[in-house]
Amino acid sequence: MSKLNASDIQGFVLRGYNLPVARYLFLRLEDAKRGRYLVRRLLGQITTGQRWDGGKPSVTLNIGFTFRGLERLELPLATLITFPVEFQQGMKQRAGILNDTGINAPDHWDPLWRDEHVHVWLGINGQSVEALDSCQAAVQLALDETGGATLLATQEAAAKVVDGAPTTAEHFGFTDGFGNPEYLGVERSSQPGQGKLLDDGKTWAPLATGELLLGYADEAGELPVAPVPHLLASNGTFMVYRKLHQNLATFREWLDQQSASYGGGKEKLAAKLIGRWRDGTPIELSPDAPDFPMTQDPNRSTNFTYAADAAGTRCPMGAHIRRVHPRDAFGFNGKLINRRRITRRGLPYGSFASEDQPVADTDDRGVIFMALNASISRQFEFVQQQWIQYGNDSHLGNDKDALMGNHGGHGRLVIQGDATPANPPFVCSHLPDFVELRGGDYFFLPSITALGMIAMELVDPR
Amino acid sequence: MPNQNGSLYGLTILSPIIDDENATPSHDLQIRDYLAQLSTREDSPFAMAPGTHLARLVVMDDVIYVGMPSCEEHLKSKYLVFESNCDGDLDTYLGGLADAIPTHLDGIWGHCVGYPKQGAADRQAFIHYMKACQLETTFYFAAVNDKSVPATLKALQIQTAVADFIASHQGADPATLQREFIDFAAHLRAQPAPPPGSLGPHRTIETGGHNE
Amino acid sequence: MSNINGKVYALNVITPMKPWKTWILRTAFFVLDHVKPLQNDLINLSFIEFARWVIIPRDAFPFLGNGQRPEELKYNYLLFFSNFNGTWNQYIDAFSAVLSKGLNLIWRWSEKFPGSVPVTPFKQYIAQVQFDTDYYYTAYPHATANDLKSAHIVQNSFSRLSTFAAQSTPQQFAEAYLQFVLQVQAHLGETGEAPQVG
Numbered sequence: 076m077s078k079l080n081a082s083d084i085q086g087f088v089l090r091g092y093n094l095p096v097a098r099y100l101f102l103r104l105e106d107a108k109r110g111r112y113l114v115r116r117l118l119g120q121i122t123t124g125q126r127w128d129g130g131k132p133s134v135t136l137n138i139g140f141t142f143r144g145l146e147r148l149e150l151p152l153a154t155l156i157t158f159p160v161e162f163q164q165g166m167k168q169r170a171g172i173l174n175d176t177g178i179n180a181p182d183h184w185d186p187l188w189r190d191e192h193v194h195v196w197l198g199i200n201g202q203s204v205e206a207l208d209s210c211q212a213a214v215q216l217a218l219d220e221t222g223g224a225t226l227l228a229t230q231e232a233a234a235k236v237v238d239g240a241p242t243t244a245e246h247f248g249f250t251d252g253f254g255n256p257e258y259l260g261v262e263r264s265s266q267p268g269q270g271k272l273l274d275d276g277k278t279w280a281p282l283a284t285g286e287l288l289l290g291y292a293d294e295a296g297e298l299p300v301a302p303v304p305h306l307l308a309s310n311g312t313f314m315v316y317r318k319l320h321q322n323l324a325t326f327r328e329w330l331d332q333q334s335a336s337y338g339g340g341k342e343k344l345a346a347k348l349i350g351r352w353r354d355g356t357p358i359e360l361s362p363d364a365p366d367f368p369m370t371q372d373p374n375r376s377t378n379f380t381y382a383a384d385a386a387g388t389r390c391p392m393g394a395h396i397r398r399v400h401p402r403d404a405f406g407f408n409g410k411l412i413n414r415r416r417i418t419r420r421g422l423p424y425g426s427f428a429s430e431d432q433p434v435a436d437t438d439d440r441g442v443i444f445m446a447l448n449a450s451i452s453r454q455f456e457f458v459q460q461q462w463i464q465y466g467n468d469s470h471l472g473n474d475k476d477a478l479m480g481n482h483g484g485h486g487r488l489v490i491q492g493d494a495t496p497a498n499p500p501f502v503c504s505h506l507p508d509f510v511e512l513r514g515g516d517y518f519f520l521p522s523i524t525a526l527g528m529i530a531m532e533l534v535d536p537r
Numbered sequence: 538m539p540n541q542n543g544s545l546y547g548l549t550i551l552s553p554i555i556d557d558e559n560a561t562p563s564h565d566l567q568i569r570d571y572l573a574q575l576s577t578r579e580d581s582p583f584a585m586a587p588g589t590h591l592a593r594l595v596v597m598d599d600v601i602y603v604g605m606p607s608c609e610e611h612l613k614s615k616y617l618v619f620e621s622n623c624d625g626d627l628d629t630y631l632g633g634l635a636d637a638i639p640t641h642l643d644g645i646w647g648h649c650v651g652y653p654k655q656g657a658a659d660r661q662a663f664i665h666y667m668k669a670c671q672l673e674t675t676f677y678f679a680a681v682n683d684k685s686v687p688a689t690l691k692a693l694q695i696q697t698a699v700a701d702f703i704a705s706h707q708g709a710d711p712a713t714l715q716r717e718f719i720d721f722a723a724h725l726r727a728q729p730a731p732p733p734g735s736l737g738p739h740r741t742i743e744t745g746g747h748n749e
Numbered sequence: 750m751s752n753i754n755g756k757v758y759a760l761n762v763i764t765p766m767k768p769w770k771t772w773i774l775r776t777a778f779f780v781l782d783h784v785k786p787l788q789n790d791l792i793n794l795s796f797i798e799f800a801r802w803v804i805i806p807r808d809a810f811p812f813l814g815n816g817q818r819p820e821e822l823k824y825n826y827l828l829f830f831s832n833f834n835g836t837w838n839q840y841i842d843a844f845s846a847v848l849s850k851g852l853n854l855i856w857r858w859s860e861k862f863p864g865s866v867p868v869t870p871f872k873q874y875i876a877q878v879q880f881d882t883d884y885y886y887t888a889y890p891h892a893t894a895n896d897l898k899s900a901h902i903v904q905n906s907f908s909r910l911s912t913f914a915a916q917s918t919p920q921q922f923a924e925a926y927l928q929f930v931l932q933v934q935a936h937l938g939e940t941g942e943a944p945q946v947g
Binding site for chain 3: 545
């Protein structure tokens with residue numbers, strides 16, 4: 076496999092920056108000429124994938140385009156029609172396929188996503204809010220000088236800070252950030268459990284680069300279908316952006332109320348929903364209690380399979396991480412799931428509330444979910460449609476993911492157990508909607524070269 | 538016996554469709570039209586006749602040219618394909634169709650060559666005709682090969698009801714649990730199985746709507 | 750026309766085969782039929798409800814006289830009918846990922862078959878040789894192969910518990926009931942409508 080040219084790939088794609096605060100800007104392009112000028116203006120500030128061996132920058136900037144954005148930039152029609160159907164349609168039109176219905180339907184989205192057509196996403200990550208402000212100011216200057224776009228809205232996001240250090244905690248109290256896949260040529264070090272399983276059923280290897288980046292061989296042993304020309308697509312990827320509101324009050328009440336009748340107690344019930352204790356310990360490895368040192372050891376924190384737990388007595392068959400990363404749970408040493416992995420980047424938004432602080436569902440808080448993948452329909456959409464809003468592959472019929480599903484008050488989670496009082500079988504019925512979709516869309520994150528081509532109007536159809 | 542897998546029978550029938558230039562519309566289009574209006578749910582003819590798990594009807598216009606260096610060739614007739622996964626014995630199944638849905642059989646196969654003049658009303662002739670069009674299934678796979686249609690529908694009904702019972706009886710004391718279970722089991726036994734072809738009991742869970 | 754009914758998809762495929770290659774395929778099917786462990790992969794890909802292959806020798810197209818013109822063909826034909834759960838893409842992705850050797854053994858005798866790996870040319874071939882279903886019926890549109898298997902497991906356990914219920918003390922029943930729940934706890938998924946696909 077050829078060595079990756081990190082200077083050509085946007086940094087946001089290649090790594091999680093682990094910077095504590097972020098602000099996302101959403102733009103509407105004015106016209107092709109001024110839009111291109113804007114892209115040229117911003118090009119020099121786009122953060123690449125080159126390593127920060129000298130220390131993290133105070134702020135980073137990355138850019139993505141919706142299909143309408145690429146249309147507005149007047150890429151040749153012959154090029155535009157080679158973009159995948161789901162990207163051309165945009166996330167709102169895919170609502171039926173994603174089961175973004177009921178409370179998650181576009182009618183209930185934020186005005187930005189419900190009413191507007193977003194063309195450009197600018198992702199600013201930084202060490203401090205001041206750094207975000209200064210970057211936004213620079214962007215605004217570019218907008219003013221070029222007249223290339225209007226700023227439609229911004230979205231703040233920030234990690235929870237504990238004792239002065241940013242954490243990966245999210246609002247329900249779970250520790251996030253364990254599940255990202257490992258790709259050939261991308262990571263410096265390997266972590267067992269993040270890539271794909273080999274035929275011995277226990278050794279892990281990185282996934283093919285083409286599952287993340289266009290222009291590289293993927294797990295099917297070919298170059299994935301990609302937009303043409305090659306130069307436009309290579310080193311680029313697709314991003315799914317979803318703003319997920321969290322009903323923290325409902326969650327806390329529900330957990331308290333259910334755990335009153337659950338023999339394993341509240342923390343264990345919470346762990347069974349996700350598949351990890353709230354500190355991140357995988358229940359597959361440590362079913363009885365959290366094990367904080369395990370979460371800090373990359374050789375253990377993600378290193379497990381479900382072969383010895385086919386019945387789901389340690390980690391329920393419907394637990395979130397088991398649904399979205401089944402590992403070997405479907406047999407065949409995990410081969411059926413290697414092309415269904417996604418890389419997540421994202422941060423919580425809204426104020427954090429400790430357990431004793433009163434909260435309301437109407438408080439503005441949740442998570443900005445961003446997924447990167449070479450094929451939105453084969454990767455993100457498939458997982459959302461088949462593994463989150465449905466359960467057949469996990470042998471769970473129509474049952475949806477307990478935490479993420481749009482249950483409308485009718486959802487059910489069966490927690491498989493055994494004959495011990497602390498691990499009983501337990502059925503949670505009438506699940507409410509813990510998470511609500513408030514908007515989002517599909518973006519294309521081009522390489523630095525492709526950005527240059529777009530800016531200079533050098534995209535030729537074939 | 539490759540047509541059989543356990544108690545399931547893989548019936549494959551290819552019926553040549555009448556080729557009559559004077560027929561307007563042509564017979565294959567008439568079959569298509571008839572099928573387009575037929576319900577695929579509880580009021581499907583195959584729900585009303587016994588023994589069909591899954592079945593399809595396909596008007597096969599021609600073979601498909603895969604391109605050079607293969608030779609291009611064409612069928613001289615169109616064929617109506619009937620692929621059925623059904624319970625048990627072939628004669629019983631075909632006879633069951635003739636008894637239950639003769640009008641539909643005539644409406645579909647009446648456009649095919651050699652179909653009995655009296656149609657499915659002539660039970661023996663109908664069975665004989667279908668067998669004359671039968672192809673031998675070379676290899677037949679069935680995920681569940683030992684349960685009839687009624688048994689399957691009953692099992693699905695029981696599964697749903699049991700899940701509801703377990704959910705609603707969590708934490709019940711043993712005496713109540715036993716008493717209510719006995720009632721529940723009696724009630725479930727007495728309840729008729731849901732009709733074939735239906736989507737099951739109405740549930741309020743939405744997974745996104747129809748596929749059609 | 751619809752290839753889909755509830756949770757199941759009707760796939761029809763026809764491919765030409767040179768007559769001399771057909772006997773090799775028949776042998777392959779014979780072995781598959783009689784060496785049950787070879788079918789394990791097919792069983793473990795638990796989204797197929799029913800599937801069949803039908804070899805039609807070129808002189809074996811049904812001929813009923815009455816003015817029908819007999820066929821004059823160079824090729825034999827292999828028909829494939831599948832009833833599977835999930836989407837077309839998911840189905841072919843899965844086969845290509847884990848059953849490629851088996852697929853190759855069956856289809857390499859068909860003209861212009863590109864191999865089942867990698868998946869894109871394979872999908873193009875299937876799209877080319879697939880023909881659409883006019884009418885598709887299923888007695889249980891709300892259930893997948895997995896649902897069916899689960900339903901039978903639940904029914905089995907339920908029958909046994911029902912028999913026991915009448916003859917036991919409440920305490921004995923409660924213990925048996927726990928065992929019953931443990932037996933069926935992995936088989937209680939709801940049935941219902943399929944995800945929307947287009």
